[in-house]
Amino acid sequence: MPPLQPASITALRTQSEPLSFAIAPAISSDAFKSAHTRDLPHAKRWDDHWSIESRGFEGSALKRSAIQPSDRKVISLGTGRPTADYYPWDSMTTESMPPTLAANGLNYGSGIGSPHLLRFVTEHVEMMHQPRYSDWAVCLSCGSTSALDIIYRIFCNRGDTILTECYTYPGAVEGAGLQGIQVQGVCMDSEGLHPDGLDDILRNWDTSLASKPRVLYTIPTGQNPTGVTQSVARREQIYQIAETHDLIIIEDDPYYYLRLGMQSDDKPDGQGNGGDSVLTAIDRFQAQAVPSYLSIDRSGRVVRLDSTSKILAPGLRAGWVTASSQVINKFVAYQEVSTLGINGPTQLMLWKLLDETWGHEGFLLWLSDLSRRYQSRRDILLRACEKYLPRGLVSWNCPQYGMFLWLELDYRQHPLLRHHTTIQSDVKTFLVQVESRIVLKALEHGVQVTKGSLFSPSPECRRMLYIRLTYAAAPALDLSEGVKLLSDVLREEFSLEADMV
Amino acid sequence: MPPLQPASITALRTQSEPLSFAIAPAISSDAFKSAHTRDLPHAKRWDDHWSIESRGFEGSALKRSAIQPSDRKVISLGTGRPTADYYPWDSMTTESMPPTLAANGLNYGSGIGSPHLLRFVTEHVEMMHQPRYSDWAVCLSCGSTSALDIIYRIFCNRGDTILTECYTYPGAVEGAGLQGIQVQGVCMDSEGLHPDGLDDILRNWDTSLASKPRVLYTIPTGQNPTGVTQSVARREQIYQIAETHDLIIIEDDPYYYLRLGMQSDDKPDGQGNGGDSVLTAIDRFQAQAVPSYLSIDRSGRVVRLDSTSKILAPGLRAGWVTASSQVINKFVAYQEVSTLGINGPTQLMLWKLLDETWGHEGFLLWLSDLSRRYQSRRDILLRACEKYLPRGLVSWNCPQYGMFLWLELDYRQHPLLRHHTTIQSDVKTFLVQVESRIVLKALEHGVQVTKGSLFSPSPECRRMLYIRLTYAAAPALDLSEGVKLLSDVLREEFSLEADMV
Structure with a gap:
């Protein structure tokens, strides 16, 4: 049989089902193979070749x-x-972009991100969170799910247990499970994860059965799935328990910027505050934002995950991690032997939008407007x-x-x-x-x-x-x-x- | 001290060093913090919190x-x-893109890739490699380094040994080392990895010291760093040894398309064949391309890694993996709890260029021209x-x-x-x-x-x-x-x- 030619591919396509335009459709390459290949014998079974980690792993239930x-x-x-x-992009063009930047976006980049984007994000982090210790650092990530996979690898061994809210993001549980990490839920109330529940588990841990948890994974703001937000006092209590029991806190905070406030029955279109001046929006954001764990942290025990998925667009696969430079150095090293860090086209889009088009004020105004x-x-x-x-x-x-x-x-x-x-x-x-x-x-x-x-x-x-x-x-x-x-x-x-x- | 304001950020920037426009510069967020934050106390040391995997790991030496x-x-x-x-993009615009596609590029996508791009790549793979078994499958990846990290996780446990050429891509060695996988080099000659050397190692393996290798990592074409290409006969011999010893073959083949042929002293500008017709270029590519391990494989033991880094642009962080559907299903599952797969902007760029602009013929013409x-x-x-x-x-x-x-x-x-x-x-x-x-x-x-x-x-x-x-x-x-x-x-x-x- 002669090799498949472009002409036969055209015929193949006309005989096939039309392509799906759905979001994240369930597909496989089977739909696009020729009849010839479908008639060939099957591959051998490889069940006895899976690693301990991958055996039985089937991906995301959600x-x-x-x-x-x-x-x-x-x-x-x-x-x-x-x-x-x-999504803040109706159209995109890179024609006005300086050639050096375009080349950088398309060439290999630093595992930590480009200087242009890293500068903006570092400034933004300092402005929003005012960390209380000096050697914090930021690294661009391939989104928070990728970042979490790496953070688990940095801190956890097979058989370890991490603590989470008793209802939490399934991706965090599945990612842990893949690495052989047990997940124990902590009870919650209307303010989210309960400090007494957390303290009880840690105080009464039977180290003869499993090593004591050293990592807490929490979604402190607009928690997924419960929607609850931890109060300032609640965060301080939990942080204190983390200090006592020497826990790393993974602060997964993708909803931090979507601040909705109280229900406003008299402003059904949500546009009631539309007349804010630039300065008012920034002041309001900074003054009213619930303090993050990063902003409470004095020891460098918080690893904060930010994501562009809920505030710009999920398809970018982008975010940033803020933690002590010790952790960030490890994180960058992991990116260097896996994803190589954030991809170039996304990085260019973010830099152009955030730094060149919006600036810090414009970004906060966007977030205020999105929240509304x-x-x-x-x-x-x-x-x-x-x-x-x-x-x-x-x-x-x-x-x-x-x-x-x-x-x-x-x-x-x-x-x-x-x-x-x-x-x-x-x-x-x-x-x-x-x-x-x-x-x-x-x-x-x-x-x-x-x-x-x-x-x-x-x-x-x-x-x-x-x-x-x-x-x-x-x-x-x-x-x-x-x-x-x-x-x-x-x-x-x-x-x-x-x-x- | 009041929170950092946008106005002080402007001042901060004017006092700083200008940004680097170098490719992949060595930077950290330290360069972008305010003087205030640099004067704060340091984080605690977290050395006793590292996992077994991450302890001592410092990233890529290359x-x-x-x-x-x-x-x-x-x-x-x-x-x-x-x-x-x-790079084949001078400028980019998405203005002419159908809105549904643009939304898909920016929204969450499938872990395997969008139907539009997956179709093109599946067709291309079948055309180039003509696999000899039916249930092969393709998945878009975040580049081959990311894919390799996942493939190691799928097949290898801590303490396992994989085999490679005795000189090979350091990222493959470092990625293995991170996971606690030993790497043993196999001797090479002018045709690359030597079958006798491979067979000797496997036949004489002392299983009382370590479990017998089950994975061979090879760069068969234009090998990094030696530049050698395995002949057809060499590939057949190595595949036969893999069959005998039940090895998974990871075929990392980023240079497959850069076919240079013999040295041509009389055509110093490399343009001597510029008059090829479309059909000739395709025929030539298919007829003269060295057969991949994928095309030799009957058992489904080959995991082939393709990358866009050397043929389109490295910053895309994109590639594709071809293997038996058993392996690809695992691979997609891993992407679902880590990177979530190829990023949207890159996917749109690739689809628009490969499928909408070039088509299969145009892509092969590009590759011929690039090779020249x-x-x-x-x-x-x-x-x-x-x-x-x-x-x-x-x-x-x-x-x-x-x-x-x-x-x-x-x-x-x-x-x-x-x-x-x-x-x-x-x-x-x-x-x-x-x-x-x-x-x-x-x-x-x-x-x-x-x-x-x-x-x-x-x-x-x-x-x-x-x-x-x-x-x-x-x-x-x-x-x-x-x-x-x-x-x-x-x-x-x-x-x-x-x-x-």
């Missing part, structure tokens, strides 16, 4: 739970993907929840930061539990079934929501029933309809009258 | 050996960075070597692929060895000193070259004296002058008459 394309309209209240309307837009979306979702959801069954808090609303369902009201008390003996299995049914039915009704149990690293957390909603992804006009559809499903599952609130 | 900016002109024959003249340009540069360098280098001392082969020329120095001619035979007892230390002196003196004279010992994973290889040159980085007009400067240094070190050839 990603598998994302909407797959279909002809039906589905309103996504499920995946925390910012709407494309909020998310505030407006959050308020629409909250009003829809108040209007449609059965109040006796579902409860929630108003998120002050970020993009998530966490619904707690009082599962004890489920008719099967009210009438068949024997089920109590295996509530966990029962809850898994109810949760699956709700999410599947919701999808059939045309709204995607996310199971709370996906976020639970420790089995003991799974005796509750939660649903995570996001107001980031769907068109603003669809948010209310999405909640109404979910409400119908909940009323059906819990056998509530349609008019009962 | 990167540290790269030229740092200075006011002096230095001709780089050292680092294999393609000249910016050879490298051929011209190689020929300039070879002619300069013939003209200037002392032939009795230095020998080399004509590289058929890639960007490297490997000079072997007959160290026994060194005056200190000729006159003081006692030094023979510690030749290795002596060679290290000679090599360092040559490279340092060359830099003082204005030319950068790379020590051969940097590429040697096994100490037993270090009883020779090699220098690696590249014709990829320096302006073509400087190549000859660079060799002349090196020649002066060699003649001085070896006390040769200036006119002795």
Whole structure:
């Protein structure tokens, strides 16, 4: 058989299914092979060649739970993907860029980032966080998931245990699991991770069973999935416990800039503060921003992860890590033998936008404006929840930061539990079934929501029933309809009258 | 002290050193902090918090050996960075891009790559390599260094040994070392890695000391640093040994497309074949390309790494991995909890260039043309070597692929060895000193070259004296002058008459 020629590729394409334009579709290269290659024999099985680390590892459950394309309209209240309307680039051109910079963006770069972008980010970090020790440092990253993978490698061995909120970002749990790191959840209240819970675990740790945790992973602001934000006092308490027990704190803070404030019923379009002057916006941001762990840190025990995914665009795969220079030197070394650091085109786009176009003031104004837009979306979702959801069954808090609303369902009201008390003996299995049914039915009704149990690293957390909603992804006009559809499903599952609130 | 304000940042910048426009400069964020922060106390020491993996790890030696900016002109024959003249983008614009695609490039993507780019790459792989089994698959990567880090994690445990050429890419050795993987070099001849050497090591492996190697890492084409290309027969022999001993073959093949052919003294500008028609170029590429391990593979034991770094632009941080779908599924899973795969802006640039602008024919024409340009540069360098280098001392082969020329120095001619035979007892230390002196003196004279010992994973290889040159980085007009400067240094070190050839 002669080698495949360009002409036959054209024919191949015309016979194939049209390409998907969905966000992150599930695809494989199988769709693009010729009929000839599909008829060949299969590869051998390589199961006995996997490393200890990779054996049994199958990737991200949250990603598998994302909407797959279909002809039906589905309103996504499920995946925390910012709407494309909020990306600050309508078009891009590099024609006006100095040739040396363009060459740098396309040539090999430093593992730490280009001087131009690193300067802007360093200045920004100092301005926002005012670190209290001198030898902190910043490194550009390939996004916070990549950064977290490296930070785990820097601090953790197989068999170690790290501590997290008892509901947390599944990517952090899966990344740890891949490296053979155990994850233990710490109980939470309305201010997030509970200091007493943290202290209890550390004080009563049985070192004969496993070595004492040395790393705390926390999402302190607009936490994923609960939406809660740790107060200043809460952060100080947790930091003190970290000092006592010598914990590294990984501060994963992608929602830090999405400051939504209180619910504003009288400003439904979220534009009520649109007349701010430049200086007011900056002052307000600095004065009202909740202090980060980085800004509390005196010992250099905090590793802060910032990301451009929620504030500029996720496809950039960019962020920055701030920590003591000891940690950053290690981090850069890891990037040098893996990703080689942030990619050039993204770096150029960020530098051109942040430093050359916006400057520090403009960046903060963008963040203020973006926050207002998310505030407006959050308020629409909250009003829809108040209007449609059965109040006796579902409860929630108003998120002050970020993009998530966490619904707690009082599962004890489920008719099967009210009438068949024997089920109590295996509530966990029962809850898994109810949760699956709700999410599947919701999808059939045309709204995607996310199971709370996906976020639970420790089995003991799974005796509750939660649903995570996001107001980031769907068109603003669809948010209310999405909640109404979910409400119908909940009323059906819990056998509530349609008019009962 | 009040928080840092944008106005003080402007002042800070005017007081600072101007930014470096060098390629991959050595920088840290220290340069961009305010005086206030530099006066604060230091972080605590965190030495006892490093993991087993990260303890002692300090990153890439090759990167540290790269030229740092200075006011002096230095001709780089050292680092294999393609000249910016050879990047196929003069300017970029996304204004004409369909909005859905632009949104995909900026939103979260699939860990495997976008359908649009994956289709093109899958077609290209089938056309170039014609795999002999059916369930191969392709995944876009964040460049081959990142891909290699993941492939090691998929197949190797701490304490395992992998086999490589006895001189090889230091990033591959450092990445393995980081993961606690031993690297054993296999002897080479003028066709690269030697099958008998490979077979000997595997047959005589003492499993009581370490588990038998299960992975071979090879750069089969235009090998870095030696420039040699394995013949078809050589590849078949090595593949057969891999079958016998059940080795995974990592085929790292970034120079596959840079096919230079024989030295062409009568066509100094390399443009002699410029009149090829489209079909001829494709036919020639397919007919004359050396068969890859992927194309020989029947079992699915080959993991092939392709990179855009040497053929389009290194800053893209992009490439693709081809292997059995079993391996690719693992690979995608790893990307899902680390980099999340290739970044969006690069993906858009590649799709627009490869699929929308060039098509398959255009891409192959680009590669043919690029090969001709490298051929011209190689020929300039070879002619300069013939003209200037002392032939009795230095020998080399004509590289058929890639960007490297490997000079072997007959160290026994060194005056200190000729006159003081006692030094023979510690030749290795002596060679290290000679090599360092040559490279340092060359830099003082204005030319950068790379020590051969940097590429040697096994100490037993270090009883020779090699220098690696590249014709990829320096302006073509400087190549000859660079060799002349090196020649002066060699003649001085070896006390040769200036006119002795």
